[in-house]
């Protein structure tokens with residue numbers, strides 16, 4: 001079995017930090033992640049710079065990156081304006097090759113995060129996906145608030161499946177299931193994957209995206225892996241969260257994931273010690289220690 005780690009540290013991680021890092025430091029972060037063996041690194045996002053000032057330098061960052069061979073650098077894009085901005089960018093000798101749109105399963109989060117209703121978010125995404133595909137890009141979709149929403153409470157799996165099917169139906173290659181506020185447990189993961197199967201969506205089209213607010217991200221990931229999911233989102237050092245989702249904390253730390261996968265003998269091609277060294281370097285710059293237990297343990301070796 002091979003697991004693809006979809007690294008979100010430079011995007012999900014840095015979008016939620018109080019400190020705004022200089023663009024050269026972000027480029028160095030991305031470069032270090034590729035050097036550690038990560039092959040998919042979500043680099044930044046082309047959302048409204050007023051909504052997420054931390055990533056307002058998206059174009060500048062991409063212009064300064066030297067893509068490593070075999071590494072993909074997806075970027076988050078919410079709407080056509082974001083796609084225009086992404087398509088204008090140079091990335092090495094080419095341009096952007098991968099984008100990710102991000103939908104919500106709940107009305108409250110759709111309004112807060114996208115200024116849209118659940119229904120009208122599809123009108124925003126449809127032309128983005130259509131034009132991205134026409135330009136030869138690969139498109140991933142996220143669906144957020146897969147288990148519960150801080151304003152609405154528990155979210156029924158069928159509701160997530162309905163939104164997820166519509167996002168995939170736009171032409172997206174992959175759907176990442178976001179536990180945006182990190183409240184899910186393995187039983188919830190089982191129930192959601194059951195619902196997707198019952199809804200006719202192959203689990204091979206799904207990825208998982210767990211935030212670790214209640215320390216369940218690794219257990220949830222293992223549950224998904226045992227069901228055959230092979231794409232797992234994580235952020236180096238466990239940084240992250242969504243500024244528009246009350247109570248969201250960091251993602252599953254990439255180091256925690258790699259440590260577990262190494263122990264299971266599952267191939268990732270990622271060097272956990274190199275990642276942990278990067279997290280210590282980053283923690284210094286962000287002015288706070290990494291919440292990852294693996295990072296902390298490796299620092300004492």
Ligand code: HMG
Nearest residue numbers: 046047048051078081082102113114115142144178180242
């Ligand atoms: P809006 O205010 O409804 O935008 O925001 P609008 O379409 O009405 O446009 C208003 C103005 O903004 C216009 O300018 C547009 O050109 C401009 P004007 O004509 O007035 O001068 N504009 C833009 N400028 C630059 N880039 C753009 C852009 N779009 C419009 N892309 C919008 C709608 C979607 C833009 C806004 O709500 C937004 O940026 N939201 C993003 C919030 C965000 O980034 N959240 C974090 C990422 S999601 C997440 O973290 C969850 C995830 O990790 C999964 C999980 O954990 O569950 C993915």
Ligand code: MG
Nearest residue numbers: 012178180241
């Ligand atoms: Mg997230």
